[in-house]
Amino acid sequence: xxxxxxxxxxxxxxxxxxxxxxxxxxxxxxxxxxxxxxxxxxxxxxxxxxxxxxxxxxxxxxxxxxxxxxxxxxxxxxxxxxxxxxxxxxxxxxxxxxxxxxxxxxxxxxxxxxxxxxxxxxxxxxxxxxxxxxxxxxxxxxxxxxxxxxxxxxxxxxxxxxxxxxxxxxxxxxxxxxxxxxxxxxxxxxxxxxxxxxxxxxxxxxxxxxxxxxxxxxxxxxxxxxxxxxxxxxxxxxxxxxxxxxxxxxxxxxxxxxxxxxxxxxxxxxxxx
Numbered sequence: 001x002x003x004x005x006x007x008x009x010x011x012x013x014x015x016x017x018x019x020x021x022x023x024x025x026x027x028x029x030x031x032x033x034x035x036x037x038x039x040x041x042x043x044x045x046x047x048x049x050x051x052x053x054x055x056x057x058x059x060x061x062x063x064x065x066x067x068x069x070x071x072x073x074x075x076x077x078x079x080x081x082x083x084x085x086x087x088x089x090x091x092x093x094x095x096x097x098x099x100x101x102x103x104x105x106x107x108x109x110x111x112x113x114x115x116x117x118x119x120x121x122x123x124x125x126x127x128x129x130x131x132x133x134x135x136x137x138x139x140x141x142x143x144x145x146x147x148x149x150x151x152x153x154x155x156x157x158x159x160x161x162x163x164x165x166x167x168x169x170x171x172x173x174x175x176x177x178x179x180x181x182x183x184x185x186x187x188x189x190x191x192x193x194x195x196x197x198x199x200x201x202x203x204x205x206x207x208x209x210x211x212x213x214x215x216x217x218x219x220x221x222x223x224x225x226x227x228x229x230x231x232x233x234x235x236x237x238x239x240x241x242x243x244x245x246x247x248x249x250x251x252x253x254x255x256x257x258x259x260x261x262x263x264x265x266x267x268x269x270x271x272x273x
Contacts (some may be wrong), residue, residue, distance in 0.1 A: 001067045001179070001257065002055060002090075002225045005099040005135075006047040007078060008071035012036045020044070020099070023189050023226055043228055048078050051231015056084060058240050062247060067257035069095040069133055072120035082124040091256040092121060093156060094129035103139040111145050118149070131257055133157060133179060143169050154261045162210075163220050164264040173270035177260055182206075184224030188235065196238030199230075203242045211249065220260065 009020035012035075019037035021029040024044070031037040059066055068085055070092045075082040085092070096102065097117040102110055118128050130153045132146050138157040146152045147170045154164070154175040164177045183206050187193045193202070203223060210219040230236055246252055 001069050001093070001222065002052075002227065003069040003095060004052070004074050004081070004085075004227065005069075005071050005095065006044045006052075006228060007074035007076075008096075008098040009044055010100065011041070014098075022099075023186055023229055027189070047226065047228030047231055048074075048081065051227035051229075051236075052081055054231050054233070054236050055225060055227060055239070056088065058236065058243060059090075060088060062243055064243065064247075064254050065090060065256045067091050067093050067131075069093050070121065070125075070129075071095045071099045072097045072117040072124070074099070075124040076120055079124060086125050091258045092125055092127075092129045093131035093133050093257050094118070094121060095133055096135060099135050101136060102134045102142055103137060105139060107139075107141045107145070110139060110141055111148075114145055114149060118151075130154070131156060131177070131261065143167075143174065147172070147174060153265065154257075156257070163218070164260065164268070166270045173272075175261060175264060177257060177264075178222070180222040180224055183222055185226055185230040185235065186224065188229050193235075196235050196241070199235060199238035200241045200245075203238075204245055207242075207246065211252075214251075 009022065010016040010018055012019060018033050019031065019040050021037065021040045024040050029037055029040055031040070068090050072094065094117050097113040097120065102113070105113065122128050128151060130151065132152055133156040134142060142157060143155060146155055154177050156177050156179040158176050158178045159181060161178045164175060166173045166175055168174070183203060185193070185199065193199050207221060210221050213219055225239070230239060246254065
């Protein structure tokens with residue numbers, strides 16, 4: 001999953017009163033809150049100017065699909081990227097209207113953000129999203145609001161499993177396709193990864209365990225990617241090696257998230273027992 005957040009983050013220009021410093025190259029930004037952090041802004045911009053295109057190239061050269069966790073406003077502000085995503089037939093899981101924490105929004109604000117995101121993605125991508133994932137975690141209202149809206153078939157606001165599962169919410173079954181903060185490039189921000197080789201080895205070891213277990217039971221592996229992190233050359237090299245490694249293995253399905261959802265709904269329907 002490629003997180004497209006750049007352009008929708010907190011910013012002085014958008015009236016938020018601060019510059020976002022989430023998942024940048026500095027663990028503690030030295031610029032005071034309330035002051036415009038031009039360095040942080042430029043690190044975000046690297047993701048959309050450079051990182052996005054490098055990661056798109058790696059997938060295109062291997063004819064591999066992926067899911068874009070798209071913040072709608074970010075694609076409004078980069079229509080060239082939106083056109084490239086659409087042309088490549090990558091699917092969209094909505095990552096919010098903006099890259100903000102939904103648990104900080106009131107119920108009415110959150111409902112409005114969901115509608116703004118849907119309408120925006122219809123215009124930039126050409127179709128509405130059928131999946132949803134919040135920044136870090138949902139609010140207590142998020143899932144109910146998605147069900148209320150009526151056209152989402154899954155959300156990914158959970159980290160509790162390695163396979164899709166159902167919950168009963170608002171009196172009806174609802175599909176959850178868990179995400180991961182483990183097989184995720186944010187580990188560079190926490191000091192767990194230092195090089196592209198670190199990323200490759202960790203992903204390979206995760207894949208190998210799941211691949212062996214998959215001989216008796218299907219397994220799913222999520223990989224979280226951020227353009228402003230993984231898009232740098234010394235990190236993208238690890239992703240490149242991993243994609244080639246996966247393609248060397250038999251009986252592996254590299255697919256979009258909407259394909260996982262539809263497969264699960266068809267072949268593993270909700271069982272109330």
